[in-house]
Amino acid sequence: xxxxxxxxxxxxxxxxxxxxxxxxxxxxxxxxxxxxxxxxxxxxxxxxxxxxxxxxxxxxxxxxxxxxxxxxxxxxxxxxxxxxxxxxxxxxxxxxxxxxxxxxxxxxxxxxxxxxxxxxxxxxxxxxxxxxxxxxxxxxxxxxxxxxxxxxxxxxxxxxxxxxxxxxxxxxxxxxxxxxxxxxxxxxxxxxxxxxxxxxxxxxxxxxxxxxxxxxxxxxxxxxxxxxxxxxxxxxxxxxxxxxxxxxxxxxxxxxxxxxxxxxxxxxxxxxxxxxxxxxxxxxxxxxxxxxxxxxxxxxxxxxxxxxxxxxxxxxxxxxxxxxxxxxxxx
Amino acid sequence: xxxxxxxxxxxxxxxxxxxxxxxxxxxxxxxxxxxxxxxxxxxxxxxxxxxxxxxxxxxxxxxxxxxxxxxxxxxxxxxxxxxxxxxxxxxxxxxxxxxxxxxxxxxxxxxxxxxxxxxxxxxxxxxxxxxxxxxxxxxxxxxxxxxxxxxxxxxxxxxxxxxxxxxxxxxxxxxxxxxxxxxxxxxxxxxxxxxxxxxxxxxxxxxxxxxxxxxxxxxxxxxxxxxxxxxxxxxxxxxxxxxxxxxxxxxxxxxxxxxxxxxxxxxxxxxxxxxxxxxxxxxxxxxxxxxxxxxxxxxxxxxxxxxxxxxxxxxxxxxxxxxxxxxxxxx
Numbered sequence: 149x150x151x152x153x154x155x156x157x158x159x160x161x162x163x164x165x166x167x168x169x170x171x172x173x174x175x176x177x178x179x180x181x182x183x184x185x186x187x188x189x190x191x192x193x194x195x196x197x198x199x200x201x202x203x204x205x206x207x208x209x210x211x212x213x214x215x216x217x218x219x220x221x222x223x224x225x226x227x228x229x230x231x232x233x234x235x236x237x238x239x240x241x242x243x244x245x246x247x248x249x250x251x252x253x254x255x256x257x258x259x260x261x262x263x264x265x266x267x268x269x270x271x272x273x274x275x276x277x278x279x280x281x282x283x284x285x286x287x288x289x290x291x292x293x294x295x296x297x298x299x300x301x302x303x304x305x306x307x308x309x310x311x312x313x314x315x316x317x318x319x320x321x322x323x324x325x326x327x328x329x330x331x332x333x334x335x336x337x338x339x340x341x342x343x344x345x346x347x348x349x350x351x352x353x354x355x356x357x358x359x360x361x362x363x364x365x366x367x368x369x370x371x372x373x374x375x376x377x378x379x380x381x382x383x384x385x386x387x388x389x390x391x392x393x394x395x396x397x398x399x400x401x402x403x404x405x406x407x408x409x410x411x412x413x414x415x416x417x418x419x420x421x422x423x424x425x426x427x428x429x430x431x432x433x434x435x436x437x438x439x440x441x442x443x444x445x446x447x448x449x450x451x452x453x454x455x456x457x458x459x460x461x462x463x464x465x466x467x468x469x470x471x472x473x474x475x476x477x478x479x
Numbered sequence: 480x481x482x483x484x485x486x487x488x489x490x491x492x493x494x495x496x497x498x499x500x501x502x503x504x505x506x507x508x509x510x511x512x513x514x515x516x517x518x519x520x521x522x523x524x525x526x527x528x529x530x531x532x533x534x535x536x537x538x539x540x541x542x543x544x545x546x547x548x549x550x551x552x553x554x555x556x557x558x559x560x561x562x563x564x565x566x567x568x569x570x571x572x573x574x575x576x577x578x579x580x581x582x583x584x585x586x587x588x589x590x591x592x593x594x595x596x597x598x599x600x601x602x603x604x605x606x607x608x609x610x611x612x613x614x615x616x617x618x619x620x621x622x623x624x625x626x627x628x629x630x631x632x633x634x635x636x637x638x639x640x641x642x643x644x645x646x647x648x649x650x651x652x653x654x655x656x657x658x659x660x661x662x663x664x665x666x667x668x669x670x671x672x673x674x675x676x677x678x679x680x681x682x683x684x685x686x687x688x689x690x691x692x693x694x695x696x697x698x699x700x701x702x703x704x705x706x707x708x709x710x711x712x713x714x715x716x717x718x719x720x721x722x723x724x725x726x727x728x729x730x731x732x733x734x735x736x737x738x739x740x741x742x743x744x745x746x747x748x749x750x751x752x753x754x755x756x757x758x759x760x761x762x763x764x765x766x767x768x769x770x771x772x773x774x775x776x777x778x779x780x781x782x783x784x785x786x787x788x789x790x791x792x793x794x795x796x797x798x799x800x801x802x803x804x805x806x807x808x809x810x
Contacts, residue, residue: 191579194572194591207562207688208759210541214568227571227591229560229598231538237545240558241525245595246602248522258602260525260558261595264576267560269591269598271577276585290757291734294772403622403810406766425766425793426621428759435737435756437765441625441791450780460772462756479734 193218193273197225204287213285215277223275224285230268240266290462292435293473297456300373303472308370308416311468315417318363321345332360333393340385341365344393344422349430355398358424362386369418372411372438372459377451383444386420394422408437412461412469435462524549524604528556535618544616546608554606555616561599571597614797621793623766624804628787631704634803639701639747642799646748649694652676663691664724671716672696675724675753680761686729689755693717700749703742703769703790708782714775717751725753739768743792743800766793 198217203224205212210229217223232240243266246258274281295304320326321343335341342362346352350359364382369375375383391402406423410431413419420440423429431437446453463470473479529548534555536543541560548554563571574597577589605612626635651657652674666672673693677683681690695713700706706714722733737754741762744750751771754760762768777784794801804810 191577194575194577197572199568199572202565202568205563205565205687207685209539210560210562212563212565212568227563229541229563231541232536232543232558232560232600234533234536234543237530237543240600241528241530241556244525244600246522246525254605254607256604256606258604260600260602262598262600264592264595264598267593267595267598267600269563269571269575269593271589271591273587273589274585275587287757289735291732292736292756293734401622403624404620405623406764408765425623428764432764432766433737433759434739434763434765434768434770439765439791441789445789458772458776460770 194225194271197223203282203285213287215282215285218273218275221276222278222282223273224277224281226272226274226285228270230270236266239263288464288466290464291470291479292460293463293470293479294458294460295473295478296458299473299476299478300459303476303478304373304412304469307469307472313416315415318415318417318419319367321363322365322367332397333389335385335389336365337385338365340382342382342386342390342420344390347421355400355424357427357429358394358398358400358422359427359429360390360394360422362390362420362422364418367417370416371413371418372409372443372454374418375443375447375454377447380444380447383440383447387440387444390420390422400424406432406437407440408432409440409443410436411438411459412436412463435460525556525602528554534613534616546613546616549604549606552607553609553613554604555608555612557603557605557616559601561601567597570594619795619797621795622801622810623791624794624801624810625789625791626804626809627789630804630807630809631790634807634809635704635743635800638800638803644747646746649746649748649750650698652694653696653698663728664720666716666720667696668716669696671713673713673717673721673751675721678752686731686755688758688760689725689729689731689753690758690760691721691725691753693721693751693753695749698748701747702744702749703740703774703785705749706774706778706785708778711775711778714771714778718771718775721751721753731755737763737768738771739763740771740774741767742769742790743767743794766791 196218199214200216201214203213203215212227214225214227215222216225240260240262243263245261247261249257249259251257317326321328327345330345331343332346333344342364344360344362347359347361350357364386366382369379387407390407391405394400394405395402404425406421406425406429408421408423409419410421421429421431421437423432443454450456463473470479527549530545531547532545534544534546543558545556545558546553547556571591571593574594576592578592580588580590582588648657652659658676661676662674663677664675673695675691675693678690678692681688695717697713700710718738721738722736725731725736726733735756737752737756737760739752739754740750741752752760752762752768754763774785781787794804801810
C-alpha cells in the first residue's frame, strides 16, 4: 500500500502532516541540547535566516514554505497564520488600531493592526533540511492534460500497464487479509458487489469531513475508461447501497453526499469516493472528479461514452504520465 | 444588483464576495456621509463593538464572521488574516520575536510575534446590518438537488422568472457604464462576443489565484440549461480567445487554466469562470462546476444535452429554490 499512501500524501502537502510529526515527538520536547535551542538567542534565530526561494504558499490558507540558510545549514521555514479565535475577539476589538480603506453606504473596509500576541504566526523550522525535505514542500505545478480516446489507448494504457502499479493492498482488503475491522459495509456479490471503508484521510471523529471509499469486487476494471453500459448494474448498486450504508452508519442523508470517481485515479482498481457535501476534500474539483450520477447517466445514453470522450485531468510536473504526453507532442 | 450580489455572497460565504460588492462601488468611495466615517474616530470604531454571536469561521482560511452591535445598530464584522507575502519575509524574519514551543531533532516550532503592520487583518464592517445580512453570513448546510429537465421547467425556471434577479450591473459592464477600466479583453461581436475581466475575488497581485470572468454580450442566455448546439460558436470563441487573452496578459498557458461554468450560477446572465489550475477557487467542486470543454463536447454529440439531462447542484438551506424543490416533493 506504500505506493498509494505516497500518492495520497502528495495530494495535500500540508502543514498538518508536519505538525503531526512534530506533535508525535512532542514528548521529547524538553530534552533538547545544542542546535536551535531554548536559550534566549532562539528568540531571534530567524533574523539570520537567508531566504533562497519560496517553495510554496497559499493565499487562501495564509501559509508559506520557504527554503533558505540558517548559518551554513540548509533550512526550511514554514509560516502559517493562526485561526481567529472567538475568545480573542473582545481584546482584538479594543486593543487594535484600524486604518480605513474604503467606505460605501453600509459597507466599510479597514486594515486592522492587532497586538502581536493576539495575532501570532505558527512557525516551524526544519534544520538541517535535506534535499528530500525541500522537494517535499515544493509546490508542483500541475498541467491540464487533454486525453482523447485514442490518447488513452496509445499513451495512457501502455503507461499504466508498463508501470504495473501494484494493487495488492486492494486485493488484501477484498480478501479480508487486511483492514477487515475497518469495513463499514460489504456487498459480497462478485459482479455488482463492493466494500465500503473509511479513507485514511478521515479520522472518523466527525462527519463534517466524512470520506469513504467503495472498492469493487471485480478486479478487471481499471478506471472510468473501462466503463460501459454493461457496468450500470454495478454502478447503480454502489450508488444505492453506499448511500444507504452511510445513512445507516453515520445518519447522513444521501443529499449531503458528494459521490464521485477520480480520473486519473490514484490506483487502477475501480473505486468510488463518498465525501460530505460542503467538505472541500482534496480531489473533489471539477478537473478530476466525475459525479457517479453523471457517469451513470452518460453511460445510459451512450454505452461507449467513456471510451470515446476526451477527458481532462491535471498531472503534476513530476508525474511520469505527463512525460509520456509531452513525448507524444500532446502538450 | 443587490439581489445578485447577495446571491454571490450566499454561495461561498466568503469575505471575497463582500469585498466584491464593496469594491464595485468604490467609485462612490469619497461621497459618503454619516455612519462609519473617515474621521479619526473610525480608527477605534471597533472598540465599542459588542459581539452577539459568531456566524461562521474557518480555521483553514483564518476568517471569522461576527454579529454584534455598534452603539445601538446591528452590525456584522468580518475578519480575515492576510496572505503571507514573499516581499515581507526579510522584514518579518528580522523584525519579529519568536517563542519556542517545541524542539525535536531537526524540527522546531515557534510562535512568531510579528510587527502589526506586517501582519494585518482585513476587516469589513457592515453597519447597520439587516436580518438578511446576518442570515447571509451564517454558516448554512447545503443539500444536493437533483434537477431533471422537467424539474427545470416546472420548478427552477418559474422561480428564476418570479424572482427577476436584476442583472443591471452586468448590463452596465457590457455597456461600459461601469468597470470599463477593468476589462482585460473584449470581443465586441454581438453574437459570439464577450468581455473578460477579473473577478472581484482576485486582487490581481499574483497569478496563483487568478480568477477572471467572461461575460457574454448576448443577453438572453440565462445558464447552462439554455445552451444548445446553436451556441457552440459562442462557447468555442470564449474558450479560444479567453485562453489567448490570459496568455497574452498574464503569461499563463492554457494548460494551467480551469475554465468552467457554474450551475446554478450566481446570476442568470451567461458567464464563464477562468481560474488557475491548482487554486482551489470557491465553487470549483464537481458538484457545481462544469468544464467548458465538457460542455462543448456534450453539445457536439447531443444538441439538447443540457435541456434533457438531470443536473445536480448544492443549495443552501436558506435558498428559496430549495424550498421550491421541497414543496414539489423533490427532496
